[in-house]
Every structure is written in structure tokens, then in C-alpha cells.
Amino acid sequence: MDxxxxxxxxxxxxxxxxxxxxxxxxxxxxxxxMSEKYQAQLTILHVxxxxxNPLLADTGQIARYKPLQSFVTxxxxxxxxxxxxxxxxxxxxxFVILDGHISTEILRYLEEKKTDLVVMGSYGLSGVELVFFGxxxxxxxxxxxxxxxxxxxxxxxxxx
Numbered sequence: 001m002d003x004x005x006x007x008x009x010x011x012x013x014x015x016x017x018x019x020x021x022x023x024x025x026x027x028x029x030x031x032x033x034m035s036e037k038y039q040a041q042l043t044i045l046h047v048x049x050x051x052x053n054p055l056l057a058d059t060g061q062i063a064r065y066k067p068l069q070s071f072v073t074x075x076x077x078x079x080x081x082x083x084x085x086x087x088x089x090x091x092x093x094x095f096v097i098l099d100g101h102i103s104t105e106i107l108r109y110l111e112e113k114k115t116d117l118v119v120m121g122s123y124g125l126s127g128v129e130l131v132f133f134g135x136x137x138x139x140x141x142x143x144x145x146x147x148x149x150x151x152x153x154x155x156x157x158x159x160x
Contacts, residue, residue, distance in 0.1 A: 009116075009147065011038040016119045017045050017106055017136075020078065023121025027151040028083055031119035034149075035091055040116070042093040044083050045109060046075055047102045072097050103139040111145050119149045 016031035018024040028044070035042035048071060079095045087093045098105040110118055120137055141148045 011040045011116045013043070013113060013115045014038075014040045014117045014119060015043045015045050015106075015110060015113070015115045017047075017121075017140075018079070018083075019046065019121070020082065021121060022153040023151065025082075025121075026153045027119045027121045027149075030149065030151045032087065032091070034117070034119070035093070036088070040092075042087070042091060043096055043113070043115075044079055044093065045096045045098070045106065046079065047105045048072070048075070048097065048099045049102050050100065068099060072099075103136045103143075106136070106140055107143055107145075115146045117147045117149060118144055119151060122150050122152045 011034065014031050014035050016028050018028060031042060031044075034040065048068070075097050076095060079097075084093075084095070096109065098109060106118070109115075118140060120140060122137055137150050141150060
């Protein structure tokens with residue numbers, strides 16, 4: 001008698017986390033493909049991190065020096081420009097911007113929205129920010145209430 005069981009994964013809600021890095025771009029492409037394949041709702045999520053010290057922000061991330069609402073409007077515009085124009089009309093997609101500790105806010109959102117799959121880049125932050133915030137992907141992978149897909153940006157190899 002065969003004891004193998006098939007496990008079917010139902011994917012209805014996909015959340016793609018972005019920090020606008022190259023790895024986030026690769027995650028977006030994977031999330032969009034999966035959303036189209038499974039006809040799943042896609043949410044592009046960005047979390048505005050707390051300001052630790054603006055002088056320490058040495059990455060290409062947008063430094064928060066404006067009132068939060070003005071900053072949120074800029075991020076919404078950037079999300080629409082970078083992602084919105086590539087999403088077909090048949091895909092149910094929305095943009096969400098949260099404010100707070102990155103991994104805590106992502107985990108809370110995944111739980112509240114009963115997400116089936118979260119897709120994110122393997123890493124996005126670097127330098128001093130990585131020391132302060134740690135690996136968001138690692139925290140999400142260990143604590144998420146749903147399946148997690150971590151996507152790496154392809155590294156160009158030697159031509160053959």
C-alpha cells in the first residue's frame with residue numbers, strides 16, 4: 001500500500017514585500033508570475049522603517065525627512081511607476097504602505113490578511129542598516145503564518 005499523500009497548496013492571496021532593491025525587483029517578478037498563474041490577489045507591501053539616525057542611512061533608500069503623509073505619497077508614486085505599469089488589468093493588485101518596525105509590520109499584515117504566500121528578496125538592506133535591522137527575510141521565514149518564498153536576484157556568471 002502506498003502511503004504517499006499529495007499536499008495541495010491553495011494560493012489565493014500573495015504579498016510581495018519591496019524595499020525597491022534589485023532583490024525586491026526579482027521578488028516582484030516572481031510574485032507577479034505566480035499571481036497570474038494562480039489568479040491570486042497580489043499586494044505589493046512596503047514598510048517605512050523608523051528613523052534611527054538619518055546620518056547613518058548610507059544606502060540608496062529614501063531617507064525620511066518629510067512628514068509621514070508626504071513621504072507615503074512619494075512611495076505610492078514610486079510603487080505605481082515601478083510596479084503598477086507592469087501589472088495587467090486581469091490581475092487583482094493593490095499597494096500597501098505601513099510604518100514601523102519592518103518585520104513586525106510585515107508579520108502583522110500577513111496574519112491580519114490571512115495571506116497564503118509572501119514573496120520577498122533574499123536581502124535588500126546593506127551596511128549600517130543591516131546591522132540595526134538584521135535580516136528581514138530571515139525573521140519572516142522563521143515567523144510567518146504562511147508559506148514564504150525568498151527570491152535571489154540572479155548574479156551574472158561567466159559567459160559560456
